[in-house]
Amino acid sequence: MVKKRILVLGGGFAGVDCTRKLERYFQSNYDIEITLVSDDNFLLFTPMLPQVASGIITPRHIVMPLRALCEKARIYESAVRDIDPTGRHVTLEGTPEKRGVRIHYDYLIIALGSETNFFGLKNVEKYSFTMKTLADALSLRNRIIDMLEQAENETNEELKQRLLTFVVVGGGFAGVETAGEVNDFLHDALNYYHNIKADDINVVIIEALSGILPGFNEKLIEYAHNKLEKNGIKILLNTVVSDFDGTNVITNKSTNPTTKSETIIPSHTLVWAAGITPVEIIKSSVFKTKKGQIITNEFLEVENFSGIFAIGDCSRFNDTINKNYPPTAQLAEAHAKLAAYNIKQMINGNEKKKFEYNWKGQSAIIGKRSGIADAMGRKVTGFLAWLIWINYYLSKMPNFEKRLRVWLDWNIDLFFRRDISRYGFKRNILKEYQELDEVDDVW
Ligand SMILES: Cc1cc2nc3c(=O)[nH]c(=O)nc-3n(C[C@H](O)[C@H](O)[C@H](O)COP(=O)(O)OP(=O)(O)OC[C@H]3O[C@@H](n4cnc5c(N)ncnc54)[C@H](O)[C@@H]3O)c2cc1C
Numbered sequence: 001m002v003k004k005r006i007l008v009l010g011g012g013f014a015g016v017d018c019t020r021k022l023e024r025y026f027q028s029n030y031d032i033e034i035t036l037v038s039d040d041n042f043l044l045f046t047p048m049l050p051q052v053a054s055g056i057i058t059p060r061h062i063v064m065p066l067r068a069l070c071e072k073a074r075i076y077e078s079a080v081r082d083i084d085p086t087g088r089h090v091t092l093e094g095t096p097e098k099r100g101v102r103i104h105y106d107y108l109i110i111a112l113g114s115e116t117n118f119f120g121l122k123n124v125e126k127y128s129f130t131m132k133t134l135a136d137a138l139s140l141r142n143r144i145i146d147m148l149e150q151a152e153n154e155t156n157e158e159l160k161q162r163l164l165t166f167v168v169v170g171g172g173f174a175g176v177e178t179a180g181e182v183n184d185f186l187h188d189a190l191n192y193y194h195n196i197k198a199d200d201i202n203v204v205i206i207e208a209l210s211g212i213l214p215g216f217n218e219k220l221i222e223y224a225h226n227k228l229e230k231n232g233i234k235i236l237l238n239t240v241v242s243d244f245d246g247t248n249v250i251t252n253k254s255t256n257p258t259t260k261s262e263t264i265i266p267s268h269t270l271v272w273a274a275g276i277t278p279v280e281i282i283k284s285s286v287f288k289t290k291k292g293q294i295i296t297n298e299f300l301e302v303e304n305f306s307g308i309f310a311i312g313d314c315s316r317f318n319d320t321i322n323k324n325y326p327p328t329a330q331l332a333e334a335h336a337k338l339a340a341y342n343i344k345q346m347i348n349g350n351e352k353k354k355f356e357y358n359w360k361g362q363s364a365i366i367g368k369r370s371g372i373a374d375a376m377g378r379k380v381t382g383f384l385a386w387l388i389w390i391n392y393y394l395s396k397m398p399n400f401e402k403r404l405r406v407w408l409d410w411n412i413d414l415f416f417r418r419d420i421s422r423y424g425f426k427r428n429i430l431k432e433y434q435e436l437d438e439v440d441d442v443w
Contacts, residue, residue, distance in 0.1 A: 003031050004347055007090060007103055008073070009080050010111035011038025011066050013046075013329045014312025017336035018109050020398070023072040025344045032347070034073040035103060037092060041066055041077040044134060047329065047393050048406065050174070052137040053144075054181035055420075056413045059134055061405040069398055076101065080112065083285055085305045107307045107343045110282070110294060111336070114313040114327065117277035127246040128169075128272040131178050138423055140178075143269055144185060145422045151200070152193045162266040164200050167249050169241050170273035171207030172214065173328075173364055176224065178271055179205045180367025183233050188418045204234045204265060206241055208254040208274070213364060213372070215326055220372040223381045224364065231367050239263075244270045276327065278314045290316055298354040300339050307346065311335035317355075325357060329396070334358070363389040 008019045019036045026032040042063040051057040066075050078092040078101065090108070094100025116132055118125040129143060130136045147163045154160040166186070168179040183203040190196055205212065205228070212228075212235060213221050225235060236251065242262075243250040249265040277283075278292040287294045287310070288303055294310035295303055296317060302308045312332035325331050334357055342352040363373035363385060371385035380388060390410065397403045 003033060004106045005033045005035065005104060006107045006109070006343060007105035008034070008036045008109045008111060009038075009083070009090065010113055010312070010314075011036060011040060011043055012111060012113045012312060012332065013043070014113070014332035014336045015109070015111035016043045016066065016069055016398070017333050018111060018311065018340045019070045019073050021337055021340035022343065023070060025340065027072070034070075035076065035105075036066060036070055036073045037076045037078055037080060037090070037103070038066060039077070039079040041075070043069060043398070045393075045397060045402075046132075047173075047177075049131055049134070049137045050178040050181040052134065053131070053140040053178065054185035055141055055418055056181070057406055057409045059138060061402055061409060063134060064397070064399045064402055076103070080281055083108075083110070083281065085286060085302075085308055107346070108309070109339050109343075110302070110308070110310045110314060111312045111332070112279050112282060112314050114276035115279050116272060117275035118272065119275065121241070121243065124241060124244045124270070124272060127244050128270040131174050131271060131273050140182070140271060141185075142422050144182060145189075145420055147269060148186070148189055148193050148196065148420070152195050158266070160200065161202070162247070162268060164196065165202040165204065165265065165267035166269045166271070167204045167206060167241075167265055167267050168271045168273060169206045170275065171205055171209065171212030171235070171237075172273065175205060175207070175271075175273035176212055176228070177365055178273055179203055179233055180228065180231070180365060182271070183231055184367045185418060187232075189420050191417055192420055198232070201232065202234065202267075203232065204236060204267075206236045206239050206249075206251060208238070208240045210237055212237075216362065216364070216372060217374055217379055220374060220379055220381065224366050224372050227366055227368075227370055227381075233367075241270070241274075276313060282314050299342050299352045300335055300355055301342070301352075307343075309339040309342070311339050325359075328362070330360065330362070331357065363392060365389050 008015050022034050042065050045062040048057055048062045052059050081093040082091040089102050089104045092101040116130045129140045151160050151163040166182055168175050186201045211221050213224055238255045239251050240254045242252050249267050249270055251263045253261040283292045293316040296310050296315050300309045302310050312335055313327040338355050345352050361375040365371040365386055369386045370382050371389045373380040373385040373388040375388055394403050
């Protein structure tokens with residue numbers, strides 16, 4: 001058999017699942033070379049990022065080294081600079097410390113995921129926090145602690161209010177789960193901050209649509225909405241953020257964008273979880289895209305390029321062929337499975353299979369060990385839904401050691417107070433808290 005080279009781009013859910021599946025298919029076939037390229041050398045378990053931000057889970061417990069997960073594949077920790085589908089090669093970025101490499105392939109899987117979409121709001125991009133990487137979660141945790149430390153000794157009530165207002169933009173999974181965790185962390189941390197009252201804390205969710213958690217059943221949404229509000233979180237629906245200068249969040253009504261209905265929320269901390277967009281390398285590629293995502297056929301192959309597959313957040317079905325689903329880890333996993341299978345079929349000269357999505361339900365956590373779940377047709381709320389969430393995501397962690405560590409983190413959290421020590425690095429914020437130019441002579 002002539003050697004075949006399979007190249008997988010992206011070490012997220014889609015890329016790693018696909019590589020592992022291919023490894024299983026070709027375990028003892030030395031004529032098949034599998035290569036995985038990712039700019040990080042680990043798989044990040046994103047659904048648990050908000051809990052890293054709130055300090056419940058230790059950061060390194062939600063990352064798994066690619067080399068431990070994919071043992072047969074050759075791994076390059078590098079950024080993809082160029083994909084050439086005609087010459088059938090991919091170029092990896094060269095830096096002063098790293099040699100640029102060109103990798104040739106027979107089969108290619110593009111699983112490069114997405115990045116945060118700021119919809120062209122430059123100031124928001126400059127001053128806001130995001131929730132996409134481990135560094136994002138740690139920066140947000142540090143920020144919350146910083147704000148508490150400053151607010152504790154702040155004598156000006158207006159400034160104190162601004163320091164203790166945390167705005168999360170986006171009422172999807174990432175936004176709601178982040179807001180719930182931030183709110184819990186702030187309230188639990190009050191044990192240490194005697195000059196801050198629970199009423200001083202202000203967590204706000206801003207959502208452009210008329211409801212949070214789109215895609216969930218109406219009753220579950222209503223439950224989540226009421227529960228979040230009961231926990232003290234303010235939810236502003238039909239509202240969009242139009243600007244943020246690091247001090248004030250400017251909002252407008254999304255229902256009537258022509259009327260000036262500007263409202264200002266004084267806050268130093270804005271978390272942007274309002275949308276994703278595929279990475280630049282895909283947007284500027286020769287592949288046919290829609291909303292930045294590569295269009296695929298029913299076999300998940302990129303249109304006009306046989307043997308090239310696009311999976312996960314960076315791909316979308318040709319609209320006329322099949323229904324589009326929101327980008328989730330569950331969908332990425334299903335894509336990965338089929339793309340690996342179809343490559344095996346192609347190599348063996350067999351028929352490819354069409355993508356059929358067997359939706360298994362969904363769940364979200366909303367803070368205070370509570371959640372909502374749509375599991376196998378059953379609608380579950382509260383603590384039980386939270387249990388479903390943690391068990392489902394634990395079972396999805398591909399590494400037993402990490403599963404155990406996260407489980408221990410959750411259990412330890414039940415018995416001890418939150419750790420409010422800040423990690424020893426500062427995020428490079430361009431504009432910091434400038435009101436303190438006027439130094440109060442408080443001592
Ligand atoms: C905070 C948060 C919470 C979430 N919660 C849930 C949830 O509860 N349930 C759910 O189903 N989904 C959830 N999601 C969505 C889920 O994480 C994504 O749908 C899923 O990660 C998509 O997988 P992917 O492999 O397509 O992309 P990713 O996981 O984003 O992986 C892309 C990979 O490509 C790498 N990469 C990107 N560009 C380059 C480049 N140029 N060169 C080399 N490598 C590159 C990245 O480093 C990354 O490893 C959440 C997401 C976030 C951010």
